[in-house]
Amino acid sequence: DTGVSQDPxxxxxxxxxxxxxxxxPISEHNRLYWYRQTLGxxxxxxxxxxxxxxxxxxxxxxxxxxxxxxxxxxxxxxxQRTEQGDSxxxxxxxxxxxxxxxxxxxxxxxxxxx
Amino acid sequence: xxxxMQIPQYQHVQEGEDFTTYCNSSTTLSNIQWYKQRPxxxxxxxxxxxxxxxVKKQKRLTFQFGEAKKNSSLHITATQTTDxxxxxxxxxxxxxxxxxxxxxxx
Numbered sequence: 157d158t159g160v161s162q163d164p165x166x167x168x169x170x171x172x173x174x175x176x177x178x179x180x181p182i183s184e185h186n187r188l189y190w191y192r193q194t195l196g197x198x199x200x201x202x203x204x205x206x207x208x209x210x211x212x213x214x215x216x217x218x219x220x221x222x223x224x225x226x227x228x229x230x231x232x233x234x235x236q237r238t239e240q241g242d243s244x245x246x247x248x249x250x251x252x253x254x255x256x257x258x259x260x261x262x263x264x265x266x267x268x269x270x
Numbered sequence: 271x272x273x274x275m276q277i278p279q280y281q282h283v284q285e286g287e288d289f290t291t292y293c294n295s296s297t298t299l300s301n302i303q304w305y306k307q308r309p310x311x312x313x314x315x316x317x318x319x320x321x322x323x324x325v326k327k328q329k330r331l332t333f334q335f336g337e338a339k340k341n342s343s344l345h346i347t348a349t350q351t352t353d354x355x356x357x358x359x360x361x362x363x364x365x366x367x368x369x370x371x372x373x374x375x376x
Binding site for chain 2: 189191196197198199200201204212247249255256257258259260261262263264
């Protein structure tokens with residue numbers, strides 16, 4: 157399967173702990189996006205990369221969130237000092253580097269903070 | 271920031287009926303994309319609209335971009351149970367609406 161993959165698929169953590177998620181995009185895709193989705197809502201944009209450069213980060217994103225894409229391939233999203241409000245599905249998507257930038261989503265990582 | 275409204279929030283139809291969802295923005299858009307998310311699944315890209323007044327069709331699905339490039343619609347003719355899911359618009363590549371959840375009664 158050459159689609160977008162995410163690891164882990166599920167994560168349960170206690171409040172205050174740090175968590176890290178990984179996303180492996182489709183290999184030839186330059187753009188990589190992170191979203192958060194809660195029940196009944198659309199994906200909420202967090203950040204995106206063009207190759208290894210982080211080009212935009214949501215102002216809604218607190219400084220507890222950080223993302224990297226060091227070699228322009230896979231990406232990691234870290235949440236420090238997790239809070240119960242961080243419980244959500246974290247989606248990664250990748251797209252080609254030219255229009256129409258259609259996004260291919262991974263299966264997501266479901267985070268539960270207890 | 272970019273605000274995009276999708277209506278209705280929910281739509282329940284009898285199989286064979288038509289369905290339309292609307293996406294409205296307060297500002298002019300450079301493009302709009304539509305995605306479908308099945309229950310328990312992830313969003314899947316359907317189409318992108320770029321030009322003012324553009325209309326595109328995919329079998330029973332018709333997508334339209336408004337003349338002012340501030341709104342868009344997705345119309346499904348003669349719904350089937352396979353159309354069940356949530357339909358999202360996404361503006362300027364990354365801002366998603368809250369979606370319209372479609373259920374179809376056989």
